[in-house]
Amino acid sequence: MNSSIYKVGIIGLGQIAYSIDDDSSRDIIWSHALAYTKHPGTEIVAVCDIDSNRIDGFKDKYGDLNEYTEYKDMLNEEDLDIISICTPTEYHSEILGEIVTQSSVKAIFCEKPMAPSDSIARKMVDLCKDHGIILAVNYMRRWDKRNLAIKEMIEKKELGNLLSISAYGATAMLTSASHLIDLVLFFAGKPLWICGDIQTDFIRKVHGKVDPGGMAFIKFENGSYAFLKCTSTDPIYYMFELDLLFAEGRITIADDGRNYRQYIFDDVVTSTGSGYKSLVETAAKWDSGKNERMLNAIDDIIDCIENNGTPKSNGSNAVDVLKVISLVQKSYSNGNETHAF
Numbered sequence: 001m002n003s004s005i006y007k008v009g010i011i012g013l014g015q016i017a018y019s020i021d022d023d024s025s026r027d028i029i030w031s032h033a034l035a036y037t038k039h040p041g042t043e044i045v046a047v048c049d050i051d052s053n054r055i056d057g058f059k060d061k062y063g064d065l066n067e068y069t070e071y072k073d074m075l076n077e078e079d080l081d082i083i084s085i086c087t088p089t090e091y092h093s094e095i096l097g098e099i100v101t102q103s104s105v106k107a108i109f110c111e112k113p114m115a116p117s118d119s120i121a122r123k124m125v126d127l128c129k130d131h132g133i134i135l136a137v138n139y140m141r142r143w144d145k146r147n148l149a150i151k152e153m154i155e156k157k158e159l160g161n162l163l164s165i166s167a168y169g170a171t172a173m174l175t176s177a178s179h180l181i182d183l184v185l186f187f188a189g190k191p192l193w194i195c196g197d198i199q200t201d202f203i204r205k206v207h208g209k210v211d212p213g214g215m216a217f218i219k220f221e222n223g224s225y226a227f228l229k230c231t232s233t234d235p236i237y238y239m240f241e242l243d244l245l246f247a248e249g250r251i252t253i254a255d256d257g258r259n260y261r262q263y264i265f266d267d268v269v270t271s272t273g274s275g276y277k278s279l280v281e282t283a284a285k286w287d288s289g290k291n292e293r294m295l296n297a298i299d300d301i302i303d304c305i306e307n308n309g310t311p312k313s314n315g316s317n318a319v320d321v322l323k324v325i326s327l328v329q330k331s332y333s334n335g336n337e338t339h340a341f
Ligand SMILES: NC(=O)c1ccc[n+]([C@@H]2O[C@H](COP(=O)([O-])OP(=O)(O)OC[C@H]3O[C@@H](n4cnc5c(N)ncnc54)[C@H](O)[C@@H]3O)[C@@H](O)[C@H]2O)c1
Pocket: 011, 012, 013, 014, 015, 016, 017, 048, 049, 050, 051, 054, 069, 071, 086, 087, 088, 089, 091, 111, 112, 113, 138, 139, 140, 175
């Protein structure tokens, strides 16, 4: 990393921009503002929200900086290096379309879901590519070092072939459960086909838009399968758990990523009888301590700016999440038929 301090602007000053970290029960950084403030390579110089009360709330916490109620004014008047898009999802593509025309901007850190549909998201990816702008999308678990260690174990087949993933999340596939879908894709790779169903007994609305839950069964190009439960009768029944089964072991991720465990099939005598191998917990290769994935995200964005790289969570994986959701919806409309990815 060189010694520059990158100038940051944030558009949309709500929960994920900053107020999510007001909850003292959270023990790691979740918001863009706290991550940029703690990171030595970035400085927030300008913020924008259409609601001036939100700007006041932000300034109470982060002090005086250049403020705007119209993001186009902020783009015209500031020379920003990195811009976070933290508005409701329906505005991401319009805002990104204006940001890419700014010559100073090197990277965009866009909230997830990137767009309401995979076709809009794909256009956003193309726009960033055409303008040579790095696009990171906040599926922050891709910057968690434990998930990166598991991904490496899968690639090196350290526990044998990955056979299946069972993943349990809560309702709202576009918002809450999209992190779960993304992490399954991160581990298992490209899907071959998908079938699914949409939850009908409880339909969540987020920012006034219907965001249904769903179930999915996916086969991947590497021969593994995933079952995804992205339903609940209320978002307060929150789950984020994955169970990865391998030919020679198992990895479980529970308590929203606070509890990672690794097992191998070993020669132990159990009441199943002799001659069988059973799953025995074993030391994991990852550090099980706290993981500041938002700081890792900013490290990655800066590294991509300086070395012309692609962020670990980028437009391409964000499009794939939206494609999975659209195929679950299509399968539901077609009597749960299987659809090629
Ligand atoms: N990564 C995560 O875990 C996570 C968590 C929560 C939300 N999100 C995503 O972040 C985005 C924002 O969600 P939120 O919960 O923070 O919403 P929020 O409603 O708390 O905040 C959004 C803010 O954007 C402002 N805004 C709306 N239109 C604007 C515009 N054109 N220009 C400037 N400001 C504008 C609103 O006034 C509001 O203050 C959504 O895409 C959501 O899905 C991600």
